[in-house]
Amino acid sequence: MLKSALIANRGEIARRIIRTAKLLGVETIAMYSDIDEKFLFVQEADKALRIGEAKPRDSYLNIDRIIAAAKESGASAIHPGYGFLSERWEFARRCETEGLIFIGPSSEVIHKMGDKYHSREIATSLGIPIPPGSGILSSVEEAKEWAAKLSFPVIFKASAGGGGIGMMKVEKVEEVAEAFDTATNRARLAFGDERVYVEKYLESPHHIEIQILGDKDGKVVTFPERECSVQRRHQKVIEESPSPFATAELRHELRHAAKRLAQGIGYTNAGTVEFVVDRHRKFYFLEINTRLQVEHPITEMITGIDLVEQQIRIASGESLLLREDSLGWKGWAIESRVYAEDSENFYPSPGNIARYIEPRGEGIRVDSGYQAGDTVSQFYDPLIAKLVVWGEDRNKAIIRMQHALDNYEITGIKNNIPFLRKAFDSGIFKSGNYDTHFISKLKEGKNE
Amino acid sequence: MTEVPSPITGSVWKILVKDGASVSEGETVVILESMKMEIRVKSPHNGRVVEIRVKEGDSVLEDDVIAIIE
Numbered sequence: 212m213l214k215s216a217l218i219a220n221r222g223e224i225a226r227r228i229i230r231t232a233k234l235l236g237v238e239t240i241a242m243y244s245d246i247d248e249k250f251l252f253v254q255e256a257d258k259a260l261r262i263g264e265a266k267p268r269d270s271y272l273n274i275d276r277i278i279a280a281a282k283e284s285g286a287s288a289i290h291p292g293y294g295f296l297s298e299r300w301e302f303a304r305r306c307e308t309e310g311l312i313f314i315g316p317s318s319e320v321i322h323k324m325g326d327k328y329h330s331r332e333i334a335t336s337l338g339i340p341i342p343p344g345s346g347i348l349s350s351v352e353e354a355k356e357w358a359a360k361l362s363f364p365v366i367f368k369a370s371a372g373g374g375g376i377g378m379m380k381v382e383k384v385e386e387v388a389e390a391f392d393t394a395t396n397r398a399r400l401a402f403g404d405e406r407v408y409v410e411k412y413l414e415s416p417h418h419i420e421i422q423i424l425g426d427k428d429g430k431v432v433t434f435p436e437r438e439c440s441v442q443r444r445h446q447k448v449i450e451e452s453p454s455p456f457a458t459a460e461l462r463h464e465l466r467h468a469a470k471r472l473a474q475g476i477g478y479t480n481a482g483t484v485e486f487v488v489d490r491h492r493k494f495y496f497l498e499i500n501t502r503l504q505v506e507h508p509i510t511e512m513i514t515g516i517d518l519v520e521q522q523i524r525i526a527s528g529e530s531l532l533l534r535e536d537s538l539g540w541k542g543w544a545i546e547s548r549v550y551a552e553d554s555e556n557f558y559p560s561p562g563n564i565a566r567y568i569e570p571r572g573e574g575i576r577v578d579s580g581y582q583a584g585d586t587v588s589q590f591y592d593p594l595i596a597k598l599v600v601w602g603e604d605r606n607k608a609i610i611r612m613q614h615a616l617d618n619y620e621i622t623g624i625k626n627n628i629p630f631l632r633k634a635f636d637s638g639i640f641k642s643g644n645y646d647t648h649f650i651s652k653l654k655e656g657k658n659e
Numbered sequence: 660m661t662e663v664p665s666p667i668t669g670s671v672w673k674i675l676v677k678d679g680a681s682v683s684e685g686e687t688v689v690i691l692e693s694m695k696m697e698i699r700v701k702s703p704h705n706g707r708v709v710e711i712r713v714k715e716g717d718s719v720l721e722d723d724v725i726a727i728i729e
Contacts, residue, residue: 444696551694552694558667558696558698559667559668559669559693559696559698560667560668560721561668561669561693561694562668589669589670589718590694592695593694593695593696
């Protein structure tokens, strides 16, 4: 077992990792930027080090400072959480060369799969379907040709992309030039890599993903799917597991494809294979997230397996003891991402939390990073907390979520609880028959 | 003269027009950044930029005046 781990992250996910690490007897070391000094994750760790100023590039994105902090604190491993440096292969590589255990896959796998275009090619070579699309585009003319060939709508994507950055949906040929330029610019700014390609945009797809774990022996275990179709700006807001849209056959196919991909690339530690699924339940590989996923708790709620524990065990060199054929799951779990943002236009709303009271009770789990008096800063993600519920069936889980939202009190800053309440009250969510257009349909008042 | 307010609390990422420039309705004048999101501040009507009240890198609060357009 690892002796100690530096958590190169903040807020709720740092607290989540600390909780499990402590249960396993791993010493926890937090690192924080100046404005995070008083936060819960800093207090809860066994040790804590200041890492730099508030701006992410001076703190949570600063590889040199983080490596120095790991050395200074005597950490034997680094857990990157999600976001920040978690999917930067340079960071994983640096850990490897400095003799620190990176709790995640190898830098080689992160590098290979982090390039979205390259990961498409790998999936194809393993016989996994991908959405029809172009090669890397070198000019507006080429972009126009491909867009016409694929037929509109199409979506431009940054090869180095992630988190929805650089994605531009285009409906007609007149919009191609601007979309291509904008996607290219954003990709250059965000990732220092301007390569862009275009894909057929699937109408009303479902966004469904498979959690995987892989160990050093090449063993891969897959989990039941997570439905992640409730999104705004290509970012998830509500997730549930299992998916109300998945049939036993689709579930089997997705898990099988995820496993083939993970084994094909020699995947170790935790990861998530994302798919888009059309209304005929035809599925296409989208990307693989080479890290712990924000919505991992819903998988934990239906399987009883602690995914962070599995990550730490795998990083310690242990072989997976889980068996896929006897991996049980029961009931239904739903997660709501509670964001500091306006419930109507989803604009970010940083500021000071005045009152903060979380719901409690049977089947309710809140992973949060804040308490009353804390400031949700404009420098970081707007996620305040993840509200996760479990029920014996989907209907019971929804009712539990509605009650939990009613008993969640956050004042002082705008938050999306009113939006979430509306979403769970809608007939369309309750029916389970929703797709990635859910939020726009909800806004138009279509609520059949 | 119209005061264009900031829709959010955040910082100024990019200024796209200069004082005196003419702008059309819906044209982006300033791009703000907050919580990893870009927010475009657009001109409410056709007109001329009297003054941009912020610099790139400035922090702004919700409702702070970003620009004055006539």
